[in-house]
Amino acid sequence: MLTTTAIDRVVRAALDEDAPWGDITSDTLIPASASAEAELVAREPGVFSGGAVFAAAFAAADPAIRVELALADGAVFGVGDRIARVVGPARAVLLGERVALNLTQRLSGISTLTSRYVAAVAGTGARIADTRKTTPGLRALERHAVVAGGGSNHRFSLSDAVMAKDNHLAVLAAASGGSLADALRAARARLPHTMHLEVEVDRLDQVEEVVGAGVDTIMLDNFSLDDLRAGVALVAGRAAVEASGGVTLETVGDIARTGVDVISVGALTHSARAIDLGLDIELDSGTR
Known part of the structure; x- marks a missing residue:
């Protein structure tokens, strides 16, 4: 859930970056008494996200600004x-304009791209999920945009779930001296019963040992389509199956049809293009 605290932290940092000592241009050229009315207009089709962020940017510029949203996130x-x-007030509208646009364009780009991935796997039962490959400082906002586009969120941070990847397993094998299954069972025994345990594998011959250790999710990383189908068959419903690695819009449908439960896609957040939105402003030199 995207909180007001998370939004305000990002917006205030962005305004401090963009206008550390105020907007010299507007303060010099625009009368203090001038009012402005502006419309956020789409220059291309997409899926909207960031309404609360857009409004918060202007509220941070000046609480007197009124924002009326015509669309909800996900529309x-x-x-x-x-x-x-x-x-x-015109000066404040101009002060908040770039921050509001930057964030809303970015988030709408993520929700739009996510919606395309979701459409590509429709009818398969597979979920599209994001990853931790987010813009530093913007994770909460970008994760919200993924959901607005119809996707699902993976773990939010390193603190939320145990997810053993190839480097973890390499260190574990060297340190434990025993079997991978025994090490995973020992780890499971140390965890609270509410903590999710996921393990990544990159070869079919690892699947049985990992699933037999009682993991909740097994990630099949960079598997071919044939190996994904074989992996799903080996797991046989004993754990959720996640596919990851090099997923594109062109390949995601075929991946989904192998029977995996989740497909994680880093591109949702690290490669989404900002959607072209414009803020058309009209100034009124008088007061109102």
């Missing part, structure tokens, strides 16, 4: 659609 829009209306 589909077309070229020329009006997404929001902004009314308030």
Whole structure:
């Protein structure tokens, strides 16, 4: 869930970065009494995300600004659609404009890309999930955008679940001196019963040993389609099966049809292109 605290932290940091000592241009050129009315308009089709972030950026610039959202997060829009209306002191509207646009364009880009991946696996039962490959400082916002696009969230941070990847397993094998299954069982015994345990494998011959240790999810990393099908058959419902590694819009449908439960896609957040949204402003030199 995207909290007000998370939004405000990002917005205030962005405003401090963009206008550390105020907006010199607007303060010099725009009368203090001027008001502005602006519309957020789509320049291309997409899926909207970031309404609360957009409003928070302007509220941080000046609480007197009023933002009216025409679309909810997750709504589909077309070229020329009006997404929001902004009314308030002109200097403050101009101060908050770039931060509001940067964040909303970024988040809408993520939700739009996510929606395409979700559409590509429709009818298969597979879920599209994000990864920790997020922009530093923006994870909470970007994860929210994935959900707005119809996707699911993976673990939020290193503190949320045990996820043993190849480097963990290499160190574990060297340190334990025993079998991988025994080491995983010992780890499971130390965990609270509510803690999720996921293990990544990169070869079919690892599947039985890992699943037999009682893991909750097994990740099949960079498997071919044939090996994914074989891996799903080996697991046989004893754990959730996640596919990961090099997933694209062109390959995700075939991956989903192998029978995996989850497909994690780093590209949702690290490769999403910002959606083109514009803020069309009209200034009024008088007071109102």
